[in-house]
Amino acid sequence: MTFGCARMSVTRRQLLRGFAAAAASVATPSWAYTPNRPLVLKFSHVVADDTPKGLAAQFFAKRVTELTAAKVRVEVYPSSSLHSDKDEIEALQVGAVQLLAPSLAKFGLLGLREFEVFDLPFLFDNLLEARQLTQGKVGQLLMSKLSARGLLGLGFWENGFKSFSATTPLIRPVDFKGKRIRIQPSSVLDAQIRALGAVPYPLAFSELPNALRTGLVDGQEGPLSNFYTQSLQSVQKHLTLSEHGYLGYAVIANQRFWERMPGDLRSLTEVALLEATDYANSIAHRKSEEALQAVLATGKTVVHRLNSDQRLALRKALLPVHRQMEGRIGRELLTQVYAVTGFDPSAA
Numbered sequence: 001m002t003f004g005c006a007r008m009s010v011t012r013r014q015l016l017r018g019f020a021a022a023a024a025s026v027a028t029p030s031w032a033y034t035p036n037r038p039l040v041l042k043f044s045h046v047v048a049d050d051t052p053k054g055l056a057a058q059f060f061a062k063r064v065t066e067l068t069a070a071k072v073r074v075e076v077y078p079s080s081s082l083h084s085d086k087d088e089i090e091a092l093q094v095g096a097v098q099l100l101a102p103s104l105a106k107f108g109l110l111g112l113r114e115f116e117v118f119d120l121p122f123l124f125d126n127l128l129e130a131r132q133l134t135q136g137k138v139g140q141l142l143m144s145k146l147s148a149r150g151l152l153g154l155g156f157w158e159n160g161f162k163s164f165s166a167t168t169p170l171i172r173p174v175d176f177k178g179k180r181i182r183i184q185p186s187s188v189l190d191a192q193i194r195a196l197g198a199v200p201y202p203l204a205f206s207e208l209p210n211a212l213r214t215g216l217v218d219g220q221e222g223p224l225s226n227f228y229t230q231s232l233q234s235v236q237k238h239l240t241l242s243e244h245g246y247l248g249y250a251v252i253a254n255q256r257f258w259e260r261m262p263g264d265l266r267s268l269t270e271v272a273l274l275e276a277t278d279y280a281n282s283i284a285h286r287k288s289e290e291a292l293q294a295v296l297a298t299g300k301t302v303v304h305r306l307n308s309d310q311r312l313a314l315r316k317a318l319l320p321v322h323r324q325m326e327g328r329i330g331r332e333l334l335t336q337v338y339a340v341t342g343f344d345p346s347a348a
């Protein structure tokens with residue numbers, strides 16, 4: 001298994017500290033804007049440009065340039081080109097980058113288990129329910145947990161619902177038996193895969209295409225835009241539109257850096273972020289649909305739609321995960337979440 005900051009090599013850590021020291025020395029003299037020296041915000045992420053997150057990051061960068069008259073410049077590094085999700089949060093904490101948008105499933109790595117509530121299977125019937133959570137008290141509560149880690153939450157961006165894929169069809173729960181399925185490093189996702197009799201295999205996103213190509217894993221779960229833009233149709237013969245779980249992001253900044261930005265530039269940057277959040281959430285569904293059509297057009301992957309009995313069987317197999325994860329996520333938070341989404345864990 002190759003996930004987790006704890007496993008980061010010493011060399012990598014030293015490199016990041018070096019970046020941090022360099023960043024601090026550059027920044028120390030003054031935060032005041034001087035011509036030809038815009039304030040640079042590095043925004044690192046792991047997915048392709050043509051995804052909801054990739055497009056929203058570019059939109060944000062453009063709006064920051066416009067609103068601040070180029071006094072702030074956002075440099076977007078997509079596709080793990082600067083940091084992969086094995087080390088991006090540490091890079092943010094030490095100041096080597098200033099912005100990230102990890103999926104909510106990755107915050108458990110920081111000890112922020114509550115974020116994993118979003119990974120619970122079949123929690124949402126539609127994206128609006130997820131949005132009610134992120135934009136309400138639950139979202140605020142989660143964001144408030146970040147400052148203990150030196151981070152600041154700026155917004156929630158949506159991607160959409162996940163589908164399972166594999167080298168063989170995954171229709172009934174029994175089809176999952178013994179399959180090695182790549183997951184993000186979340187205990188809830190681990191429990192979800194085990195509930196299906198499959199073997200969870202946490203891997204960094206950048207490692208996913210190759211892990212499928214070499215047969216290290218048999219399948220994966222993820223949103224359609226990631227499936228298509230990572231060309232998984234070349235290595236996954238079967239895709240099931242299971243929509244069994246949600247994938248969204250929290251845009252986060254290095255808190256210390258953010259607080260030290262000149263107030264006027266920070267406010268304008270935050271306006272751009274609000275606009276980018278609206279933009280991300282307005283394109284998420286469309287990007288999924290486009291990705292599905294694009295996958296179908298390749299003719300390489302068989303796309304399965306579940307009928308209501310098949311969906312019910314999958315749901316039944318996965319519902320025990322809610323009870324199992326109660327201790328990890330916290331009963332109080334779960335009750336709050338169920339009250340918003342109307343989810344009833346006892347009803348199959």
Ligand code: LMR
Nearest residue numbers: 046047103184205222226
């Ligand atoms: C994954 O690791 O599958 C996702 O978190 C990637 C992403 O950022 O959408």
